[in-house]
Amino acid sequence: MPRIFITGSTDGLGRAAAGVLMGDGHEVVLHARTRERAGALGDLAPDAAGVVIGDLSSAAETQQLADQVNQIGRMDAVIHNAGVYLEPSRSTTADGHAKTLAVNTLAPYLLTALIDRPGRLIYLSSGLHHAGAGSLRDIDWTGRSWDAGQAYAESKLHVTALALTLARVWPDVLSNAVDPGWVPTKMGGAAATDDLEMGYLTQTWLAVSNDATATVSGGYWYHRQRQPPAPQARDPAFQDQLMDRLAALTGVALL
Numbered sequence: 001m002p003r004i005f006i007t008g009s010t011d012g013l014g015r016a017a018a019g020v021l022m023g024d025g026h027e028v029v030l031h032a033r034t035r036e037r038a039g040a041l042g043d044l045a046p047d048a049a050g051v052v053i054g055d056l057s058s059a060a061e062t063q064q065l066a067d068q069v070n071q072i073g074r075m076d077a078v079i080h081n082a083g084v085y086l087e088p089s090r091s092t093t094a095d096g097h098a099k100t101l102a103v104n105t106l107a108p109y110l111l112t113a114l115i116d117r118p119g120r121l122i123y124l125s126s127g128l129h130h131a132g133a134g135s136l137r138d139i140d141w142t143g144r145s146w147d148a149g150q151a152y153a154e155s156k157l158h159v160t161a162l163a164l165t166l167a168r169v170w171p172d173v174l175s176n177a178v179d180p181g182w183v184p185t186k187m188g189g190a191a192a193t194d195d196l197e198m199g200y201l202t203q204t205w206l207a208v209s210n211d212a213t214a215t216v217s218g219g220y221w222y223h224r225q226r227q228p229p230a231p232q233a234r235d236p237a238f239q240d241q242l243m244d245r246l247a248a249l250t251g252v253a254l255l
C-alpha cells in the first residue's frame, strides 16, 4: 500500500484527503502545526502511519518536520496542502519573512528539498495563481505595501512553478499542481460555491491511482481535468529564477 504524507491534515482539504486515503487502506502520515492542534486529528490519529508536528512558518520547525518524516521512512507521495490565505499584515515570521511566503512557498520548497524524494509530489495551488504573475524582485514583501490577496496569488504561482520545475528536472518523479476550486473549509468560508469532495479527490487520485491519466507529470489540475497554468509557471527561465530566489531565502539548494 502506498504511504502518503499530507501537510496541514488537521482541517479542511488536508484532513478530508487523509480520511479518504486511510479509508481506502493507504498508510497516511498526518501533520499538525503544534501538539495542541494535533488534537484536531481526532479519530484519524490512532490509525495513521505517523503524526508529525511542526509550524511551517518557521524554517527550523520545517526542517525538524522533514527529519520526522524521514525517520518514518520513504513516502510514496507527498501532498503539500497546508496554506494560509489573507494575512492582515506581512506578519513577519521569526526568520524575518512574510508569513504567506513562509508557509505557502518556502515551506513546501524546504520540505521538497529535505524529505527523501518520493515517487509523487502534489502541490495545492489555486485559480488565483493566475493573478500572481509578475516580477520576483520583491518576493518577500520587504519593499512593497502589503497586499494580502496579491501575496496569496504570488505564493500559489510559486508552488505551481515549483511543481512544474520538478516535473522538468526530476523525470523519475510525478509532480503536479492542483486547484481544488473554491470550497467550504476554514479558508474557503461558508459561501464557497465548489463541491468540497471534488476539492480533495484530485490530489488523492494523483497520489495513489495507477490510471494512465493520473500517472503523469507537469500538470495543473482542476477536478481531475488538466487546465492551462499561468504561462510564467511553465517558463523555464522564470522557474530557474524562482529556484535561485528560494535557495537564497532558505539557504537550501533544491536542484
Ligand SMILES: NC(=O)c1ccc[n+]([C@@H]2O[C@H](COP(=O)([O-])OP(=O)(O)OC[C@H]3O[C@@H](n4cnc5c(N)ncnc54)[C@H](OP(=O)(O)O)[C@@H]3O)[C@@H](O)[C@H]2O)c1
Binding pocket: 007, 008, 009, 010, 011, 012, 013, 014, 032, 033, 034, 037, 054, 055, 056, 057, 080, 081, 082, 083, 084, 103, 124, 125, 126, 127, 179, 180, 181, 182, 183, 184, 185, 186, 187, 188, 189, 192
Ligand atoms: N478552500 C479553498 O477554497 C481553496 C481554494 C484554492 C486553494 N486552496 C488551497 O488548498 C489548501 C488547503 O486549504 P483549506 O481550504 O483546506 O484550508 P484550511 O481549512 O484553512 O486548512 C489549512 C491547513 O493548513 C494548516 N496550516 C496553516 N498554517 C500552518 C502552519 N504555519 N504550519 C502548519 N500547518 C499550517 C492548518 O493548520 P491549523 O488547522 O492548525 O490552522 C490546516 O490544517 C491550501 O493550500 C489552500 O491555499 C483552498
